[in-house]
Amino acid sequence: MLKQLSDWLDDRTGYKHLLHETLDEPVKGGARWRYVFGSAVTTAFMIQLVTGVLLMTAYSPSSSTAWGSVYYISYEMVGGWFIRGLHHFGAQAMVVLLFLHLLQVLIAGAYRAPREVNWWLGMVLLFITLGFSLTGYLLPWDQKGYWATKVATNIMGITPLVGAEVQKVVVGGSEYGNQTLTRFFGLHVGVLPGLLVMTLAAHIAVFRRHGVTAPKHATGSEPFWPKQVFMDALASSVVVGVVAFFAIAERGAPLDAPAEPSSSDYPARPEWYFLSLFQLLKNPAFAGENEIIGAIIVPGAIVAALMAFPLLGRVLPGKLAHFLACSLVFGLVGVAGLLTMQALDEDKNNADFQANRVKADIARQRALFLAGHPKAGVPPEGSRYVLLNDPLHTGYEILQQKCLSCHYYDGKGAMERGPDGKLAMTRQVAPDLAGFGSLAWIRGLLDNPADRKFFGSTPQCGGMQRWKKSSKLKPDELDKVADFVASFATVKDDETPQDWLAKEEVANHPGLELFKKDCGRCHMVDPEGSLGEGGEEEAPNLFGWGSNRWMDRMIRHPEAVDRYGFMDAKDQMPAFDETELADREMNVILKFLKGEYISNPPGTAQVE
Amino acid sequence: MGQSPAEEHTAQPSRRTFHAVASVVLGSVIGAVLSIPGVAFILSPILKSKNAGNDGSAADGFQVLGKLSDLEEGVPKVFPVLGKTKDAWVQYPEEPIGSVWMIRQGKAVTAFSAECPHLGCAVSLGPEGKTFFCPCHTSTFEFDGKPKNAVPPRGMDTLEVKLSAAEDPEIRVKFLRFRTAIPEKTPLA
Numbered sequence: 069m070l071k072q073l074s075d076w077l078d079d080r081t082g083y084k085h086l087l088h089e090t091l092d093e094p095v096k097g098g099a100r101w102r103y104v105f106g107s108a109v110t111t112a113f114m115i116q117l118v119t120g121v122l123l124m125t126a127y128s129p130s131s132s133t134a135w136g137s138v139y140y141i142s143y144e145m146v147g148g149w150f151i152r153g154l155h156h157f158g159a160q161a162m163v164v165l166l167f168l169h170l171l172q173v174l175i176a177g178a179y180r181a182p183r184e185v186n187w188w189l190g191m192v193l194l195f196i197t198l199g200f201s202l203t204g205y206l207l208p209w210d211q212k213g214y215w216a217t218k219v220a221t222n223i224m225g226i227t228p229l230v231g232a233e234v235q236k237v238v239v240g241g242s243e244y245g246n247q248t249l250t251r252f253f254g255l256h257v258g259v260l261p262g263l264l265v266m267t268l269a270a271h272i273a274v275f276r277r278h279g280v281t282a283p284k285h286a287t288g289s290e291p292f293w294p295k296q297v298f299m300d301a302l303a304s305s306v307v308v309g310v311v312a313f314f315a316i317a318e319r320g321a322p323l324d325a326p327a328e329p330s331s332s333d334y335p336a337r338p339e340w341y342f343l344s345l346f347q348l349l350k351n352p353a354f355a356g357e358n359e360i361i362g363a364i365i366v367p368g369a370i371v372a373a374l375m376a377f378p379l380l381g382r383v384l385p386g387k388l389a390h391f392l393a394c395s396l397v398f399g400l401v402g403v404a405g406l407l408t409m410q411a412l413d414e415d416k417n418n419a420d421f422q423a424n425r426v427k428a429d430i431a432r433q434r435a436l437f438l439a440g441h442p443k444a445g446v447p448p449e450g451s452r453y454v455l456l457n458d459p460l461h462t463g464y465e466i467l468q469q470k471c472l473s474c475h476y477y478d479g480k481g482a483m484e485r486g487p488d489g490k491l492a493m494t495r496q497v498a499p500d501l502a503g504f505g506s507l508a509w510i511r512g513l514l515d516n517p518a519d520r521k522f523f524g525s526t527p528q529c530g531g532m533q534r535w536k537k538s539s540k541l542k543p544d545e546l547d548k549v550a551d552f553v554a555s556f557a558t559v560k561d562d563e564t565p566q567d568w569l570a571k572e573e574v575a576n577h578p579g580l581e582l583f584k585k586d587c588g589r590c591h592m593v594d595p596e597g598s599l600g601e602g603g604e605e606e607a608p609n610l611f612g613w614g615s616n617r618w619m620d621r622m623i624r625h626p627e628a629v630d631r632y633g634f635m636d637a638k639d640q641m642p643a644f645d646e647t648e649l650a651d652r653e654m655n656v657i658l659k660f661l662k663g664e665y666i667s668n669p670p671g672t673a674q675v676e
Numbered sequence: 677m678g679q680s681p682a683e684e685h686t687a688q689p690s691r692r693t694f695h696a697v698a699s700v701v702l703g704s705v706i707g708a709v710l711s712i713p714g715v716a717f718i719l720s721p722i723l724k725s726k727n728a729g730n731d732g733s734a735a736d737g738f739q740v741l742g743k744l745s746d747l748e749e750g751v752p753k754v755f756p757v758l759g760k761t762k763d764a765w766v767q768y769p770e771e772p773i774g775s776v777w778m779i780r781q782g783k784a785v786t787a788f789s790a791e792c793p794h795l796g797c798a799v800s801l802g803p804e805g806k807t808f809f810c811p812c813h814t815s816t817f818e819f820d821g822k823p824k825n826a827v828p829p830r831g832m833d834t835l836e837v838k839l840s841a842a843e844d845p846e847i848r849v850k851f852l853r854f855r856t857a858i859p860e861k862t863p864l865a
Contacts, residue, residue, distance in 0.1 A: 111706070118710045122717050136765035144765070145720040147713040154710075294695035301702040308706050445767025 091293035096279050097286025099296035102176070105169035106275070107300035108307050112162040113264070115311060116200070119155040120257065127207065129253035131245045132450025134209035135326040139439045139446070142320055153315025156322075159204060161311050162197055163341050170194070174377075174397055177390055178281035184378035186278070189271040191375055196264045201339060203256040209249060209451065211428060214327035215336030217252075218244060223363045244329070325431040326451040335424040337415070344407035347414075370400060430673050434461050441666055456652075460668070463660025466653045470644065471501065476520075478502040496525045498641065504661055505614025507554035514546045528639035531590060531605050545582055552579025553587070557614030557662075565594030565611050606634035616658055623654065738838055738848040741787075745844045747780035752801065752808070752819060754778075754790060757851045776835060776849055777808065779819055785839065787849045788821055788832040796856045799832065808832060829859045 078084045095103070126145060128137040141148040170190065173179055179187035206217040225235035240247025290296075315321075328334075338346050345367060348354065354362025373396060380389035415421050435454050438444040447453045455461045464477075472482035474497045481494035500521040503509040513522045517532035541549065555577065559568055568574055580599075588600010590607040609630035612618040626641040627633050633640075649657075659665060716723060741755040756772040775790035775798065792799045792810040799817070802809035807824060808817040816824040821832040833854050839845035853864045 115710065118714060122714050125718065133766075140765040144724075145717060146723045147716040148720070150713045151717050154713075294692060294699055298695035298699045298702075301699045301706075305702045305706060308709055312709055439765065445762060446765045448766055448768050 091297070092291040093276065094279075094289040095292055095296050096289045097282030098288065098290045099292075099299055100280075100282075101299055101303075102172055103280055103296065104300050104303035105165060105172050106272075108303045109162060109165045109169050110268070111304035111307050112158055112165050112311070113268070115154055115158040115308065116162065117261070119151050119158065120261075122151050123155060124257055127253075129207070129249045131209055131249055131327070132452075134207060134249055135323075135451035135454075136439065136446035138208040138210075138323055139436065139451075142323055143436070143440055149320030150315055153318060153320035154311055156320075157311045157314040157318075159201055160339075160341070161307055163201065165307065166194055166197055171397070173281075174394060176281045179377050179393070180381055180386075180390075181378065183274070183278050183281070186271060186274040187378050188375060189267055189274060191371070192267050193264065193271060196260055196267065199260050200256060200264075201341075203252040203260065205339060206249070206252045207256065208323055209327045210324035211327055211331065211334050211432075212322070212324040212336070214244065214329070215331075215334050216338050217248075219336060219338070226360050226363055228360070323432070323436065325428065325435040326454060328452055328455065333424045334428055335415075335421050340408070343411040344404035347407040347411035350411075350414075426673070431455060431461060433672060434458065434668065437668060437672070438666065444666055457656065459656045459659035459665040462653075463656035463658075463665070466649075466657055467501070467660060470649060470653075471657070474498040474641070476500040476502075496520060498526055499523065501661060505554075505557050505619065506662075507550055510553045510613075511546065511550035514541075514550055528635055531607055534605070535586075535590070539586060541582065541586060548577075548579035549582045549587065550579070552577050552583050553610065553613060556610060556612050556618070559612040559615045559617070561615075561617050563612075565599070566596075568611075569594075569598060608632060619658055619661070620654060623649065737850045737852075738836070739851070740846045741776060741778065741849050742847050743844050744780065744783070744785065744839065744847060746847075747778060747785065749780055749782070750819070752777050752779040754800075755849075757849070759851070774851060774853070776851060777832075778837075778847065778849075783839075785837050785847050786821070787835040787837045787847075789835055789852070789854065791833070791853065791856070792828065793830050793833055793854065793856055793861075794828040829857055830861060833861055 074084075123141060126137060126141045126148070128134060138152070142152055143149070173187070173190065202217070202220055206213040221235050221239050224238060225231045227234060236242060238248075238251065240251045337343070348362045348366065349359070351362060377389075377393045380393060383389075384392070438454050438458060439446050439451075444454070444458075447457060467477060468482045471477075472480075473484065473494050475481075476496045476498075477500065479500065479502075481496055483491045484494055486492050512519065513532065514536075516522070517536050518524045523529045523532055555574070574580070584600045587610070588597075588602065589604040590602055591600065591610045592602025592607075593599035593609060593611045608622075621628060622631055622641075623644050625631060626643055627637070739758065741757065747753055755776050755778060757774040757776055758770050759773040760770050761768045761773055777788040777790055777799070779786050779788075788799075788808070790799050791797075792812065792815050794810065794813055794815045797810050797812035799808050799810045799815070801807070802816060806819075808819070808821075809815070810828075813827050814825070815828040817828070817832050818824055821834060823831050833852075835852065836850040838848040840848070855862045855864060
């Protein structure tokens with residue numbers, strides 16, 4: 069029955085002949101382990117094909133969605149981390165195996181006549197594979213891929229004559245964004261696989277025409293099946309095993325924080341097998357106008373030399389040509405290895421690089437934590453807003469950039485480079501903002517206004533210290549007043565002092581009378597003077613102190629009459645209008661100061 | 677495998693068998709390493725019990741859609757339902773996620789999901805305004821939700837309604853989605 073079916077199928081398709089052609093191909097000199105590399109690369113490519121198609125069913129190529137979809141694949145979908153891990157390490161396996169294959173072919177002298185064309189086809193396959201790496205690196209649209217791709221495409225841009233145009237076409241404009249991703253995605257999943265499959269088919273067909281390059285002493289032959297197939301299968305299993313091992317050991321593939329074009333200190337590095345080229349570009353010999361030598365001419369010359377190997381034998385004695393070819397490749401391997409070590413070593417000993425990497429890792433962990441948090445997730449505006457909208461990450465960052473050159477936060481200022489080039493903490497000339505607007509802050513102020521946390525670093529604001537010397541309020545009374553002042557933080561945007569005072573909990577507050585009697589002497593709260601007339605000394609209006617409206621006005625208009633307009637301009641805080649501090653930035657700063665954010669799980673590294 | 681002349685000078689038949697069997701086994705292992713996680717990956721929506729959906733309404737699942745005075749006796753009116761949805765990785769803020777038809781009889785209110793029980797199109801009113809009508813495959817329903825023709829497999833899906841105690845009561849509705857094209861009203865998990 070089965071026999072009849074297979075005979076019928078064979079009659080209609082001729083598959084038996086095809087199988088015979090494929091499996092019983094005679095291997096000159098018998099099966100050998102050294103012939104497994106081609107199959108091993110093909111297996112690695114098969115891993116890429118299968119996992120790549122799977123990933124394609126879940127990936128979304130746009131600058132707002134790419135990172136989120138990769139997050140979803142890695143952390144939410146069943147087995148997604150493993151599929152992505154296989155794809156990530158499979159890509160590296162492909163590069164490594166291609167290189168081993170190249171070395172084997174080189175040593176065996178299999179690039180020489182009559183196999184010249186296959187050597188060139190192999191070179192084309194090598195370029196297609198590097199094209200896969202380059203385009204695939206960008207797809208998660210994370211910091212790592214974004215910055216590495218920027219560098220790679222800018223190198224493209226320095227190509228003579230057509231560089232700028234080529235770069236513009238590849239990037240899809242002059243800015244990196246949606247068009248860059250869709251183009252890279254199209255190349256990665258459509259153009260390059262098509263090219264690779266076609267070239268691979270040609271490569272195998274040409275290989276079949278000439279057969280293996282057997283050692284000179286080898287005699288006879290044996291069919292491909294089963295011994296060589298077994299060797300190839302074992303090698304392929306080792307490849308799959310190693311790739312799966314790395315995928316499991318590393319818990320999938322890395323995903324950095326979402327791409328943030330405004331980053332000023334992201335420590336960009338290419339994939340490890342490009343580190344030697346990266347290091348080459350750092351060499352002073354290739355600086356400035358000579359950049360093109362290191363970026364294009366040297367790699368181009370190496371490629372040209374490799375391409376020319378099969379032709380060397382035409383102008384030089386065979387043995388000498390082979391010796392030169394092998395020496396060149398091994399020499400290059402040595403130099404590349406040395407440059408790679410150098411690149412790694414320089415990074416290891418570069419404190420700034422390490423500090424920036426730590427910072428980038430904190431951002432990465434925060435982004436992954438928020439993306440998976442039921443109260444956060446990836447906002448509809450796009451993946452970068454996971455961090456941009458986060459008070460803890462972005463609020464603190466903006467605070468450091470814009471506020472901590474004068475204020476401190478939790479005893480620390482900003483780190484700025486002095487004229488000597490050394491990083492040093494800024495000098496504190498304004499209050500510490502940690503807990504500003506809270507009960508603890510105001511209670512601390514009432515205890516000791518001269519503390520550096522409060523007005524100890526602003527001699528121009530001496531009012532509270534003068535009050536402290538004359539005030540007779542006892543600790544329990546201070547508690548009540550502090551509690552009353554802290555309740556200002558709940559004042560709503562549209563509430564007038566009258567509305568607020570009419571509330572029962574305000575009218576009956578035990579600190580109300582004390583506030584009128586002591587604080588109201590200087591701080592006026594409403595024009596009617598129902599909370600004290602003010603005027604004994606000049607002082608800011610405290611209505612809404614600690615609320616968004618109070619803070620907003622303090623930051624936008626410190627010169628206003630109801631803030632610190634009574635002081636000399638040089639003693640006031642500088643005003644921050646919308647151009648210096650956008651509404652979105654104001655929003656995250658205020659939320660950060662009020663602690664309105666999702667806290668990190670215990671044990672997470674914090675920004676220093 | 678077909679016999680080839682080259683085979684005559686291979687090693688012993690037992691080694692040949694070993695190579696053949698081992699090749700098939702190794703090939704299968706490679707296939708399994710790739711296909712098992714691959715199939716699981718594709719089946720994620722089934723294998724993952726956690727279901728993203730809307731959770732915009734109150735803890736009991738009811739949300740206020742309007743007041744009794746918004747409805748005229750016997751005249752159906754459509755109301756948007758709000759909810760926070762999670763679309764794979766994207767967390768949307770509260771926004772309209774569906775529609776509900778409501779109709780009043782005295783002090784009682786009936787609410788119907790506007791999703792047609794046939795194949796899920798949005799049900800609107802018929803040409804005369806006397807029936808519910810689905811523009812996709814002409815499902816037609818009475819105002820009490822009963823099917824008027826044989827197109828839909830069941831009547832329109834009613835939703836739970838609660839009225840508050842106020843003089844002009846708030847109408848609170850529990851919005852759910854149901855499986856389409858089957859005679860039973862089965863909520864989607």
